[in-house]
Amino acid sequence: MTTTAHDTGIVSRPRPVERLVAGQATSDGAGVKLTRVLTQPLQRRLDPFLMLDAFGTDNPDDYIGGFPDHPHRGFETVTYMIDGRMRHRDSAGHEGLLQNGGVQWMTAGRGIVHSELPEQEGGRMEGFQLWLNLAAKDKMTTPWYRDIQSAEIPQFTTPDGVTVRVIAGASHGVAGAVQREITEPLYLDLHFPPGARFEQPLPAAHNAFVYVYRGSLEIAGTAVPRERMAILSNTGGGDGAVLHADAPARALLIAGRPLKEPIAQYGPFVMNTQEELFQTVRDFQSGRFTAA
Template sequence: MNDRVSVITVNRPRRVEQRITGHQTSDGAGVKLTRVIGQALHRRLDPFLMLDAFRSDHPEDYIAGFPDHPHRGFETLTYLVAGRMRHRDSAGHEGLLQSGGLQWMLAGRGVIHAELPEQEQGEMEGFQLWLNLPANAKMSAPDYRDVQESEIPGFTTTEGAAVKVLMGSSHGVAGAIARPVTEPRVLDIRLPAGSRFDDRLPPEHHAALYVYRGTVAISGSPVHTRQLAILEQSADSDGLALTAEADSRVLLIAGRPLHEPIVAHGPFVMNTEAEIRQAIADYQAGRLAA
């Protein structure tokens, strides 16, 4: 779906609070990636726990993928801009993630899963986002869904901004995945040079924008490729406004903070140290995959 919608005008847009450049690292079996959001931002960007960006046309950077590994206490969104990746998990879910598609996984009380490339050459590009779960949902049953690109709702504004609504809703268009409590909104926005995109946001929601092509200006402040702009919060703000200084693509993330304790240890995110110790013990005893 790709509806054409009228332009929304935001009158009191948020400004850039800070810019962050992610650091290069590797994860899984040596997959090279950029960690854009990590533990240092858990509080500031609650409920978002992690954002990894990856892009390479060198197979040695991604071919080993992410073999079996555990998770507990949160949910993930993986969005593949280019490439092919197979998901399998201990709860019996399996799916093929292809260019332009996404997969959502609820780790809940525990799951062991693998994400392995189904290509031996060519470009692999995408993002993985971790979202915290409220305390009363951390031990819920695991779940999974994959959505192909043709199934992801989207729209084009009269100014030419093309938007894919991965999570939440925007401009009256409901996205591929909706989640309660944290109400996450995740948009992939493609902007021609000179175009503007406005979107309304509740003032209490945390919001950030990652530029992965080009340069955009947020309330007149430039944000360049591979920079994350954290948007300030103000009780009288009514949303965000960005203008493309060049042909650009950006990932917008926004959501309602939980304001709960966060204790993270590798693949486990809980509310207390005791819960983390229990997660480790359950994994070592083979109970996580049950």
């Protein structure tokens, strides 16, 4: 879905970069190598987002084990595949194939067990997984899952030539593939030609960050190199983000309304209190995550 959009929102006071963050190399699942960009210490600052992992390799040994059966409760996972094929299966009976340019959006809610396993033995696998928190009132909601194929993601090109893929929220009058009323996430994948500039209005109260995964960007006077996350400042009355690329670049722009609720996390479980976590572990151990 591709359209041409005109600038419908101009940013008059660009948000500056508060700080740059380099991700931490780690592994998850059955030894899948990845970079944890948004780590647990940043959860309060970037509320409602809990985690962002970036993965990208041409070596099958780095990803072939995939992510065998594992549980989640209390949040949503958003997996965006740039290259590669991954098969999803879960305890609620959902199954889907995540492939080039597609998104898997899963609401774990009250509890789900799922697996994400590669459907390739060679070639490149690259993408991102974002964890989006659920409000306390929604943590025990019914699990939900949607596969969004690449062609279903709304896409437009700005007059400056920036290609914008709108995974969630809205940009320049184009509504994204997914909307959420409480956290109001904005999730954009931006592709810059040389010399291009992109502006995105943002509500003052929303937390926002940019992750550059190709090339480099300049944001309000700060150079942001490849594989760095720029946390955008909430102070100073900024009304949006302005990004500029001297050379070809690609980046994610992610923002959302903070929940301002307690966060209690134990691995793949995110609740509001320690007692809720203890109950979650008991529920999982007693097999209560397996029911549809």
